[in-house]
Amino acid sequence: xxxxxxxxIKEDSRTNARVGVIHTPxxxxxxxxxxxxxxxxxxKTLSPADLHDLGATLILANTYHLYLRPGADLIAEFGxxxxxxxxxxxxxxxxxGFQVFSLEGLRKIDDDGVTFRSHLDGSKHRFTPxxxxxxxxxxxxxxxxxxxxxxxxxxxxxxKIALARTHRWAERGLAAHTRTDQALYGIVQGGVFPDLxxxxxxxxxSLDFPGYSIGGLSVGETKAEMHAMLEVVHPILPKNKPxxxxxxxxxxxxxxxxxxxxxxFDCVLPTRIARHGxxxxxxxxxxxxxxxxxxxxxxxDPTCTCYTCQNFSLAYLRHLIKAGEILGxxxxxxxxxxxxxxxxxxxxxxxxxxxxxxxxxxFLGKWGxxxxxxxxxxxx
Amino acid sequence: xxxxxxxxIKEDSRTNARVGVIHTPxxxxxxxxxxxxxxxxxxKTLSPADLHDLGATLILANTYHLYLRPGADLIAEFGxxxxxxxxxxxxxxxxxGFQVFSLEGLRKIDDDGVTFRSHLDGSKHRFTPxxxxxxxxxxxxxxxxxxxxxxxxxxxxxxKIALARTHRWAERGLAAHTRTDQALYGIVQGGVFPDLxxxxxxxxxSLDFPGYSIGGLSVGETKAEMHAMLEVVHPILPKNKPxxxxxxxxxxxxxxxxxxxxxxFDCVLPTRIARHGxxxxxxxxxxxxxxxxxxxxxxxDPTCTCYTCQNFSLAYLRHLIKAGEILGxxxxxxxxxxxxxxxxxxxxxxxxxxxxxxxxxxFLGKWGxxxxxxxxxxxx
Numbered sequence: 001x002x003x004x005x006x007x008x009i010k011e012d013s014r015t016n017a018r019v020g021v022i023h024t025p026x027x028x029x030x031x032x033x034x035x036x037x038x039x040x041x042x043x044k045t046l047s048p049a050d051l052h053d054l055g056a057t058l059i060l061a062n063t064y065h066l067y068l069r070p071g072a073d074l075i076a077e078f079g080x081x082x083x084x085x086x087x088x089x090x091x092x093x094x095x096x097g098f099q100v101f102s103l104e105g106l107r108k109i110d111d112d113g114v115t116f117r118s119h120l121d122g123s124k125h126r127f128t129p130x131x132x133x134x135x136x137x138x139x140x141x142x143x144x145x146x147x148x149x150x151x152x153x154x155x156x157x158x159x160k161i162a163l164a165r166t167h168r169w170a171e172r173g174l175a176a177h178t179r180t181d182q183a184l185y186g187i188v189q190g191g192v193f194p195d196l197x198x199x200x201x202x203x204x205x206s207l208d209f210p211g212y213s214i215g216g217l218s219v220g221e222t223k224a225e226m227h228a229m230l231e232v233v234h235p236i237l238p239k240n241k242p243x244x245x246x247x248x249x250x251x252x253x254x255x256x257x258x259x260x261x262x263x264x265f266d267c268v269l270p271t272r273i274a275r276h277g278x279x280x281x282x283x284x285x286x287x288x289x290x291x292x293x294x295x296x297x298x299x300x301d302p303t304c305t306c307y308t309c310q311n312f313s314l315a316y317l318r319h320l321i322k323a324g325e326i327l328g329x330x331x332x333x334x335x336x337x338x339x340x341x342x343x344x345x346x347x348x349x350x351x352x353x354x355x356x357x358x359x360x361x362x363f364l365g366k367w368g369x370x371x372x373x374x375x376x377x378x379x380x
Numbered sequence: 381x382x383x384x385x386x387x388x389i390k391e392d393s394r395t396n397a398r399v400g401v402i403h404t405p406x407x408x409x410x411x412x413x414x415x416x417x418x419x420x421x422x423x424k425t426l427s428p429a430d431l432h433d434l435g436a437t438l439i440l441a442n443t444y445h446l447y448l449r450p451g452a453d454l455i456a457e458f459g460x461x462x463x464x465x466x467x468x469x470x471x472x473x474x475x476x477g478f479q480v481f482s483l484e485g486l487r488k489i490d491d492d493g494v495t496f497r498s499h500l501d502g503s504k505h506r507f508t509p510x511x512x513x514x515x516x517x518x519x520x521x522x523x524x525x526x527x528x529x530x531x532x533x534x535x536x537x538x539x540k541i542a543l544a545r546t547h548r549w550a551e552r553g554l555a556a557h558t559r560t561d562q563a564l565y566g567i568v569q570g571g572v573f574p575d576l577x578x579x580x581x582x583x584x585x586s587l588d589f590p591g592y593s594i595g596g597l598s599v600g601e602t603k604a605e606m607h608a609m610l611e612v613v614h615p616i617l618p619k620n621k622p623x624x625x626x627x628x629x630x631x632x633x634x635x636x637x638x639x640x641x642x643x644x645f646d647c648v649l650p651t652r653i654a655r656h657g658x659x660x661x662x663x664x665x666x667x668x669x670x671x672x673x674x675x676x677x678x679x680x681d682p683t684c685t686c687y688t689c690q691n692f693s694l695a696y697l698r699h700l701i702k703a704g705e706i707l708g709x710x711x712x713x714x715x716x717x718x719x720x721x722x723x724x725x726x727x728x729x730x731x732x733x734x735x736x737x738x739x740x741x742x743f744l745g746k747w748g749x750x751x752x753x754x755x756x757x758x759x760x
Binding site: 040041042044045046047048049069070074077078084085086294295297307311312313315316318319320322323325326327329330331 | 420421422424425426427428429449450454457458464465466674675677687691692693695696699700702703705706707709710711
């Protein structure tokens, strides 16, 4: 893999937390890292300049969505997604698997791939492991994913069959991949079943991918089950390769999963809840629509250094949201993305300083006290 | 008027175009000036930082909308609109008259004021000349407006009656106004009737307002009628006071109306058309949704220096708009506001250089060639 490598800088002595750097053709990604999600070639409501200001070092884009609109060939014509959307730092694309398998009633799976209908216009399409690599090569992200089958997490028989397919598809994807400036990750599946996860991690490790994803979590299992699966794969996955937990990224998840060896996260949570007027505070999530903020001079979080908190009162933000103004969604998004990126920067620092356990306890101690924070993750 | 004054710097020798500076407590406004509209305490999709970057020197906010939501008392609690929305440059508020009279079937006019129902919740309210001043004093803009009645432009009898009211209301507003850090403008009405406009300009001039608005245009009359009315009032209004043409601001209007002595404009056109995917080019308006832009590498206008044109292709902008992404509306708004502010900066420069007539001819010569540009103005 030209230009792609991972340096493991430090392992925490009391947890499985790790600090590293992923080197890519579009720059370095300090890990652990949270990647904001730019489903349709834009992180919702944010410009590339906003993302730079927020200090984002990696963003995710969705293969399924971009394949349908505007199309991978069009993006290739523009020299790839970096040029098309004008984001010059690293990009990761997912495999499209999660989205395609979510099209209940609109898709048919066989051992060779999946035939599905577009959620946009009902048109018929087919993804195979090779096709998904071809699309991702056209899109041109720095980190790309093998095609995988994302099964319901508690169905053992289904997971066994899906895992066999995912493993064959991983081999076929590796064989099909030609671009030397992209890192292709293998995806560990296996639902909530330790034996399947173990088998999957071991098999994929044998294929020597430059990085490993952990898929099929944040889709209906409990947090305890998710944590258990991370603990199962931790000793099996190669130490010197980055580990990416797909679709997970609530504040509490980031602490718990970093503690279990995860290096990379992505989640639509900060952008999605912002569009519903919800924002993160050190005490949990709050909703800006609440009447109690109508005359509140304080910002969302007086300790926060984001543009939103440095400038605007809760009363003004509430007014914008109530009045249906786009600026309200934009300012809420700025804050939520800053909140997660900032947590991740602090987590990294704390691991380097040997204070991760203390920082985690302090954060989670406060976090429980406030508004609801039960949502674990979400994908688009 | 403490802290408010107008310096007339230059008059064009071949037209009635003027260059000046309006001094306000929140800074200077070089004229002629175009004010983006921030109806609900935000210029749609833009942050104050965006407006600063665009070089906006004045924005408009709507008295009617802010009175209903979040309420003038709340804004006053926050030290006024500048603090509430965090815009530290000049603000102008309208009188609310246009919006209230537009509430057909929901309002009742008498000689003392207007009783109306909120478009938000049907609740009953009453505006009088004194009440409208009181609201605007609470909002705290640098430039505020007398309460006026905006009659259908072609109904002579109605305009005669409405004008008499507007004049009495102007006197009552002047008497009620107490804040010395705000400039209260009188509003010239009279529909498309030269005798009424003449009478109105002369009467208001006698009251010695620090500035004069020209209202009731861009509401259904032709461009020729609008131009004729500007020519009627031009010699009557005091030379050393700014003249504000309310609700007007298409590119062609700005040239034609500056040539007829107008110093200030506002219009929702750039923000509103952006929300429909339409943007200005030197050749006229184009719509980003058009299939012809699907693979277009060029920006909206290769000569434009705005963030949007410096970074993004028509193909990417089209993708964002087609995909319903807020960033598309934001980038289109950035471009449209920049386009108008930039025209106004160029107009000012050309008047100072004695090349306004040539610049106007060159701009309007190109402007006709492109897409439709018939829309004259719009208000919210």
